Amino acid sequence: MVLLPDLLPQPEEVAEFSSATSSRSWYHYLLIAVSLLFTLVSVGFVLSILLKSLPTWAHTGTLLTSRVWQPPNGPYGGLAMIVGTLETSIIALAIAGVVGLGTSIAIVFLIPRRLRNIVATFIELLAAVPSIVYGLWGFLVLAPFMLNTVDPWLNSWPFAKEVLGTSGQEFGSSLLLAAIVLSVMILPTFVAISREVIAAVPQDLIEASLSLGATRWQMIKDVVLPTARIGLFGATFLSLARATGETVAVALVAGGVANMQFHLLYPGTSIASWIALEFGEAQGNEISALMALGILLMAISFSLSLVSRWLVNRQRKLLAKV
Amino acid sequence: MMNVAGLAPTPDTGHELRAEIRRTSQNARARRVLVSRVMMTLCAVAITLAAVPLVMLIFELLQKGIPVLDTTFFLKEPQSPTLLSPNATGGVSNAIIGTLALSIYASIMAIPVGVLAGIYLAESDSKLASVLRIVSQTMAGAPSILMGLFAFSFIIQDLHIGFSALAGSFALAVLMLPVIAISTEISVRNVPQTLREAGLALGAKPHKISLKVVLPTALSGIVTGVILAISRAIGETAPVMLVIAGGYTDSWKPLDPVSALPLTIFMNAKSEWPSLRAQTWGIALVLVAFVFVLSLTARIWASRKQKVGN
Numbered sequence: 173m174v175l176l177p178d179l180l181p182q183p184e185e186v187a188e189f190s191s192a193t194s195s196r197s198w199y200h201y202l203l204i205a206v207s208l209l210f211t212l213v214s215v216g217f218v219l220s221i222l223l224k225s226l227p228t229w230a231h232t233g234t235l236l237t238s239r240v241w242q243p244p245n246g247p248y249g250g251l252a253m254i255v256g257t258l259e260t261s262i263i264a265l266a267i268a269g270v271v272g273l274g275t276s277i278a279i280v281f282l283i284p285r286r287l288r289n290i291v292a293t294f295i296e297l298l299a300a301v302p303s304i305v306y307g308l309w310g311f312l313v314l315a316p317f318m319l320n321t322v323d324p325w326l327n328s329w330p331f332a333k334e335v336l337g338t339s340g341q342e343f344g345s346s347l348l349l350a351a352i353v354l355s356v357m358i359l360p361t362f363v364a365i366s367r368e369v370i371a372a373v374p375q376d377l378i379e380a381s382l383s384l385g386a387t388r389w390q391m392i393k394d395v396v397l398p399t400a401r402i403g404l405f406g407a408t409f410l411s412l413a414r415a416t417g418e419t420v421a422v423a424l425v426a427g428g429v430a431n432m433q434f435h436l437l438y439p440g441t442s443i444a445s446w447i448a449l450e451f452g453e454a455q456g457n458e459i460s461a462l463m464a465l466g467i468l469l470m471a472i473s474f475s476l477s478l479v480s481r482w483l484v485n486r487q488r489k490l491l492a493k494v
Numbered sequence: 495m496m497n498v499a500g501l502a503p504t505p506d507t508g509h510e511l512r513a514e515i516r517r518t519s520q521n522a523r524a525r526r527v528l529v530s531r532v533m534m535t536l537c538a539v540a541i542t543l544a545a546v547p548l549v550m551l552i553f554e555l556l557q558k559g560i561p562v563l564d565t566t567f568f569l570k571e572p573q574s575p576t577l578l579s580p581n582a583t584g585g586v587s588n589a590i591i592g593t594l595a596l597s598i599y600a601s602i603m604a605i606p607v608g609v610l611a612g613i614y615l616a617e618s619d620s621k622l623a624s625v626l627r628i629v630s631q632t633m634a635g636a637p638s639i640l641m642g643l644f645a646f647s648f649i650i651q652d653l654h655i656g657f658s659a660l661a662g663s664f665a666l667a668v669l670m671l672p673v674i675a676i677s678t679e680i681s682v683r684n685v686p687q688t689l690r691e692a693g694l695a696l697g698a699k700p701h702k703i704s705l706k707v708v709l710p711t712a713l714s715g716i717v718t719g720v721i722l723a724i725s726r727a728i729g730e731t732a733p734v735m736l737v738i739a740g741g742y743t744d745s746w747k748p749l750d751p752v753s754a755l756p757l758t759i760f761m762n763a764k765s766e767w768p769s770l771r772a773q774t775w776g777i778a779l780v781l782v783a784f785v786f787v788l789s790l791t792a793r794i795w796a797s798r799k800q801k802v803g804n
Contacts (some may be wrong), residue, residue: 282537
């Protein structure tokens with residue numbers, strides 16, 4: 173699976189064999205040159221965005237704490253986008269995590285062996301569906317449905333207006349809709365990884381617990397999930413990373429308003445989608461401010477990917493011990 | 495007598511105790527089984543819940559996408575609907591050509607670098623390799639909008655090349671690079687050690703072994719990775735939307751502004767013309783068909799590799 177090659181059972185470590193690199197041939201130098209080029213591109217990637225964002229870091233405080241985004245002269249405050257990113261991706265993760273965990277368990281332990289490969293292929297195909305397609309579906313199908321059915325229903329609960337805000341926003345765009353679309357999008361990613369992690373739990377452990385009289389659920393709860401725990405956290409963080417970085421789907425369904433909002437039925441925005449929406453008309457300082465938002469997004473994404481890689485490596489070591 | 499009287503109840507209590515234990519354990523077992531049934535049912539509910547939106551999505555795509563597809567859609571450039579002819583949307587040939595051009599130029603840039611860097615990762619244990627491995631894994635997870643910012647900052651602001659297919663394909667190439675490098679590394683590492691040793695035993699030079707033994711064996715795995723990277727690049731909107739300017743005319747030229755299928759969906763989804771909104775379903779269907787065909791091809795390549803391996 174290419175989503176996350178480093179989560180797959182790795183081939184056994186090859187014994188030291190640096191054939192191509194120990195000889196000083198043209199081939200050796202070609203490989204080194206290309207690798208240096210790759211490293212250079214990656215360094216350039218970080219540096220060029222960072223350099224363009226420099227003017228904005230003079231107002232770091234504004235960027236991190238102000239909720240006002242006012243082109244062309246500023247201030248450029250990113251709080252609404254930061255909060256929107258957190259809200260949408262955490263709610264999406266909560267939905268996708270619960271549903272996805274159940275789905276993975278069902279795929280591994282409930283679905284007949286013959287169907288399992290078909291379901292797995294289907295899920296990987298869904299993980300490959302471009303995010304704009306999920307966004308389009310969210311905007312043209314789910315949004316009217318939310319606007320006409322779900323939102324009024326949610327609003328009919330006591331205190332719902334105070335907590336969620338009133339329904340009936342333009343197009344049905346809202347933070348809640350963005351979170352739901354995100355959860356549908358990251359579900360295949362989450363399931364693809366967590367299914368592999370759960371299926372990798374050694375059969376011996378499962379049989380041992382069943383032979384002691386554990387029911388299926390006890391076996392899953394007490395043996396499978398604890399063994400797969402760290403890998404499941406890894407899947408969670410990677411899905412979170414995908415949700416925070418998602419751009420166009422959120423840009424279509426969240427409403428695209430720089431509006432710090434805890435009422436989930438109101439429109440809002442996220443860091444990535446704000447960059448996409450504002451960039452077309454941005455000039456001078458605003459471009460720099462958007463680049464600074466990009467650096468924030470990069471920091472979030474890099475730290476999430478570091479944490480998840482650390483977790484996945486720990487899981488692999490753990491399973492190697494079993 | 496005292497003894498007997500003292501002993502008499504003892505078996506009785508034991509009996510009751512055993513019955514009590516049996517009852518409790520049966521109750522406990524019944525509860526365990528019940529809990530298990532409930533939880534497994536919940537898992538079945540979860541998989542249904544997961545399937546519903548995804549099946550709905552595919553259904554809508556087919557139902558609304560197919561009617562839009564005709565020769566105009568594929569062969570004509572777009573035009574703006576007017577009040578007199580609200581259904582005259584033209585086609586999306588500019589976006590189809592744009593997407594093909596973008597992915598071809600991006601492949602030309604990304605494949606050689608990605609594959610060679612992947613081989614280096616697999617065959618070297620130097621400092622550079624370990625740095626590069628961390629770099630490529632981190633880059634592989636970076637949000638794609640950042641590639642767009644990079645292309646804008648480097649190609650458009652620094653090199654003054656302008657909004658063009660070149661800038662867009664540069665962004666896509668940066669996106670594809672780490673994916674190709676990582677999958678190449680895995681396929682090269684999967685080549686059995688014995689093959690390399692056989693080559694060495696025959697007296698072949700190390701770079702000959704790498705080029706004539708390892709690469710051909712790893713080729714189908716490498717191709718799989720490349721196809722999947724291309725299919726990811728084709729569907730991306732965010733990296734290209736900042737730098738290709740969405741041109742309305744058919745053009746293969748690298749320096750012309752172009753459009754792309756995902757970008758056209760993004761621009762037309764909020765259009766006030768119902769005909770343009772309807773057309774986006776057709777574009778989405780074509781896009782998904784592209785991606786599915788590529789992914790399935792990649793899977794077939796991958797299973798071919800397994801057969802060769804066996």
